[in-house]
Amino acid sequence: MLLERLERIVGPDHVLTGERVSSRAVGWADHGPCRARAIVRPGTTDEVSRVLAACNAAGQPLVTMGGLTGLVRGSVADADEIGLSLERMHRIEAVDVVGRTMTVEAGVPLQRVQEEAEKHGLLYPVDFGARGSAHIGGSVATNAGGNGVIRYGMTRESVLGLEAVLADGTVVPAMNRMLKNNAAYDVKQLFIGTEGTLGVVTRLVLRLREMPRSTQTALVACGGFGAVTQFLKHVDGALGGALSAFELMWNAFYRLVTTPPAKGSPPLSQEHDYYVLVESQGGDPGRDQAQFEDAIAAALEAGLVSDAVVAGSEAQRESLWALRDDVETFFRLGMPVVFDVSLPIAEMEEYVGEVVARLEREWPAYRRFVFGHLGDGNLHVIATGPPSVEARRGIERCVYEPLAARQGSVSAEHGIGLEKLPWLAQCRSPAELALMRRLKQTLDPKGILNPGRVLAG
Numbered sequence: 001m002l003l004e005r006l007e008r009i010v011g012p013d014h015v016l017t018g019e020r021v022s023s024r025a026v027g028w029a030d031h032g033p034c035r036a037r038a039i040v041r042p043g044t045t046d047e048v049s050r051v052l053a054a055c056n057a058a059g060q061p062l063v064t065m066g067g068l069t070g071l072v073r074g075s076v077a078d079a080d081e082i083g084l085s086l087e088r089m090h091r092i093e094a095v096d097v098v099g100r101t102m103t104v105e106a107g108v109p110l111q112r113v114q115e116e117a118e119k120h121g122l123l124y125p126v127d128f129g130a131r132g133s134a135h136i137g138g139s140v141a142t143n144a145g146g147n148g149v150i151r152y153g154m155t156r157e158s159v160l161g162l163e164a165v166l167a168d169g170t171v172v173p174a175m176n177r178m179l180k181n182n183a184a185y186d187v188k189q190l191f192i193g194t195e196g197t198l199g200v201v202t203r204l205v206l207r208l209r210e211m212p213r214s215t216q217t218a219l220v221a222c223g224g225f226g227a228v229t230q231f232l233k234h235v236d237g238a239l240g241g242a243l244s245a246f247e248l249m250w251n252a253f254y255r256l257v258t259t260p261p262a263k264g265s266p267p268l269s270q271e272h273d274y275y276v277l278v279e280s281q282g283g284d285p286g287r288d289q290a291q292f293e294d295a296i297a298a299a300l301e302a303g304l305v306s307d308a309v310v311a312g313s314e315a316q317r318e319s320l321w322a323l324r325d326d327v328e329t330f331f332r333l334g335m336p337v338v339f340d341v342s343l344p345i346a347e348m349e350e351y352v353g354e355v356v357a358r359l360e361r362e363w364p365a366y367r368r369f370v371f372g373h374l375g376d377g378n379l380h381v382i383a384t385g386p387p388s389v390e391a392r393r394g395i396e397r398c399v400y401e402p403l404a405a406r407q408g409s410v411s412a413e414h415g416i417g418l419e420k421l422p423w424l425a426q427c428r429s430p431a432e433l434a435l436m437r438r439l440k441q442t443l444d445p446k447g448i449l450n451p452g453r454v455l456a457g
Helices: 002-010 045-058 110-119 136-141 225-238 251-257 285-301 314-324 327-333 345-362 389-404 421-426 430-443
Strands: 038-040 062-065 082-085 092-096 101-105 159-165 171-174 200-207 214-222 243-250 274-282 307-310 335-342 367-373 378-385
Touching: 002 038, 002 045, 045 082, 045 159, 045 200, 092 110, 101 110, 110 136, 136 200, 214 225, 214 285, 214 314, 225 243, 225 274, 225 285, 225 345, 243 251, 243 314, 251 274, 251 314, 251 327, 251 367, 274 285, 274 314, 285 307, 327 335, 327 378, 335 389, 345 367, 345 378, 345 389, 378 389, 389 421, 421 430
Parallel strands: 038 082, 062 082
Antiparallel strands: 092 101, 101 200, 159 171, 159 200, 214 274, 214 307, 243 274, 243 367, 335 378, 367 378
């Protein structure tokens, strides 16, 4: 029996069945008991290899499970699937201060990576709200984005090397530690952003940066979208590459998170059309603060910004970010339907206008909110109202269909999983999809790794 064989590999305490499975969380956006046939928790790469080899031989589908913070149902396992959790593989193996790298196992939470880097005066720049729960391996498998993409790029830019296990148990050690290594194919890219469908990431070499010595943060209000985009160009140029975040909130979002019973209070009045949380990081606190304040003052003088407040302490900085990150507020209004799209910045105003108009016309019972990482072309659209499968599908059409004419993407940073599968062909060409399927067939011919996710057929 397969489960007995898996128990011999990882130990009987680490093959969970029955209530030990059903009592587990399913994911951030999913409710109800976990339905997986079992959850297997290997403790080493060798055990992962042997588990995959056994499941491959038996034709047993596996679903990789990390911190379960994804938003596209990529880790939701059915009753005929076995969950593969790397939660026991949580060692930080080494930090190279001179080379600015960290070697970790895939089950380490993102926040632990950040904290370990900080101990050495270094920075792991990938950051997002689920940092305390999300596993670093999952963030790599989904090529997570977050708040610092405008300066540091997606997760892909912070991975120098990795180790992965293929469906048949073959271990691929690609633990490169060098910033420049142009020796033939960069095989690690096969496993970054492919959501565990081509192999299971077990270990990583992460690229670290020097910890900034100063951080400057402001919330500014703008009267029109044109002013927002001009302000982006202005502040990016004025700060000379130090811009690290440019987060945009539409008026409805700002009003919601600054009106009781929300936790926040409005640092700027609520009548402006747009609010931008802008942040820079540098190496000279006195000079950087002056440069930052001069850039904001120049924007006010030029009429790009209607009002502004600059954080004068870390506590004030955190309170400004708390407004942007207060996604939990949406649960007061009903079950939120969360979208993660990207498109050219120049297309955003018209796109949001079209989406909001369609939602008002077709789903008037649902409230609509827009915010996102405007600096890197990523918007989040949230609709809240009574839970309904029919409404969700209809709202998806309102949000996704207008992207086609604008050459946008249905996923900026959350991935495809199961949730966005019907819409993938809208933003990937037939030739791209065919190549993806050829890669899947080559690396996982039996289709046991995260079956049905990312690619259909």
